[in-house]
Amino acid sequence: MTELLPHVKVHYQLSAAELIEQTLLRNEGVLNDTGALVISTGKFTGRSPLDKFIVRDAQTETTVDWNKFNNAIEESSFYKLREDMLAYLDKREEVWVRNAYLCADPSFHLSIRMINENPWANHFGANMFLTPEPGEQECPEPEWMIIHAPGFQAEPVSHGTRQENFTVISFMHKTILIGGTGYTGEIKKAVFTVLNYILPLQRGVLSMHCSANEGAAGDTALFFGLSGTGKTTLSSDPGRRLIGDDEHGWGNEGIFNFEGGCYAKIANLSAQHEPDIFRAIRFGALVENTEFKSGTGQIDFGSTSITENTRVSYPLSFIDRAKIPSISASPENIFLLTCDAYGVLPLVSRLTHAQAMFYFISGYTAKIAGTEQGVKEPRATFSSCFGAPFLPLSPAVYASLFLEKLQASGARVWMINTGWTCGPYGVGKRIGIAYSRAMVAAALEGKLEDVEYLVHPVFGMLIPQYCPMVPREILNPWETWKNQAAYQRAAKELARKFSENFKQFENDFNGFSVFPPSLDLAMDHKAGHNKSKI
Structure with a gap:
């Protein structure tokens, strides 16, 4: 990392405990009564789809479906943003870097490197992305780079954005730039967008926005549905193993989870109706934009005064019946x-x-x-x-x-x-x-x-x-x-x-x-x- 950020202290591949401790020391989060880290993502508590851009170049010109979700940005704007973001990060006292990979099926591993301005964002990556198990080979040199700096605000005139916040994806340069927003879901969905391009186009894999589980006999079920339809609830079955709650690929040999964690909504969460998610809110989990019950360290799941989109991320291993590696027929x-x-x-x-x-x-x-x-x-x-x-x-x-x-x-x-x-x-x-x-x-x-x-x-x-x-x-x-x-x-x-x-x-x-x-x-x-x- 010294060639990109020569003047800043780099924390590389820290553990969850270390990232949580550093977040607390920087007064960027607190622990709840079960030990989960609770943070605020600032002004943005959800995705900003109008501010997601794809670099229009020789590769994407005729392959991307340019529409209200796929907004074009010029390559010159990407260069300017990347240069200014790295200069901004190089002036911080410290940054956090993590190598990981996507796709549980080894045939489709995609290695990534995250550079984060905040330790809690790096912790989100540790929860959501896959890392080598003990004894496995370390992540290879990353194919894709994610640069995440919530404190960096774009200048629309010079950077070609709509406003100060942005997500910019360059398939040619294999880079994701996210700035002006601390909402961690932007990281997750930018990566999903990348896989939705690469896997169907280059590998013949159907990329899917769905949950998945597996029965005792090895039979697989998929659950597709928009928000509020029961995708997470109905895929949670005490007699079946969870493969994943949100993003999967379907190749010739079967299905596989893209991620290593879950990013669940927790508005009105209860132990009775969503026991798996409720139990997952413990040390190592990252909770976003919630309030506490007055005078306690208990999360008020019924409060939506900050946002209705309250969230928690945690490793898939926090679910008792999770199947790891998350691959199935x-x-x-x-x-x-x-x-x-x-x-x-x-x-x-x-x-x-x-x-x-x-x-x-x-x-x-x-x-x-x-x-x-x-x-x-x-x-x-x-x-x-x-x-x-x-x-x-x-x-x-x-x-x-x-x-x-x-x-x-x-x-x-x-x-x-x-x-x-x-x-x-x-x-x-x-x-x-x-x-x-x-x-x-x-x-x-x-x-x-x-x-x-x-x-x-x-x-x-x-x-x-x-x-x-x-x-x-x-x-x-x-x-x-x-x-x-x-x-x-x-x-x-x-x-x-x-x-x-x-x-x-x-x-x-x-x-x-x-x-x-x-x-x-x-x-x-x-x-x-x-x-x-x-």
């Missing part, structure tokens, strides 16, 4: 989770592979009142491949790979609605977590194989007519509505929203549709129409 079951606030979609349904690809590229959920400023009624939200902000390539690339992997593996795909039944938000009721868990368990245990299915007349998915531990009367969503005409109107309107969203992909999937030819089909389930068995 290709999935046998895949769950697409949605919180449908319109009360239209079935609680559980099975998808054909073509339908699965359609709903995967759609990435649907519905925001409800109170989740976002200005949202006063349910609002359909579509995020391609359940991770649009982190996809540097066209969503069609990931969706096509997804379909290819499905067909090769023969995986079963299920949609689980964790939203509303008996009517829309404000009229109906939220589906209980016990029912959602029962549906996932039934699918995993093969208890939905030899049952009767009914085809949804608007959306086309197959609805099981029996599921253990779930009342029969709530399986078909239209049967839960008092007004059948109102249900049909709501279903057709949601289908229209799906169709409108899919228009952006029509050139990639010419003539593709998963809906029945007409949206005027009668819902005559009593006559036995559209019934089948798997």
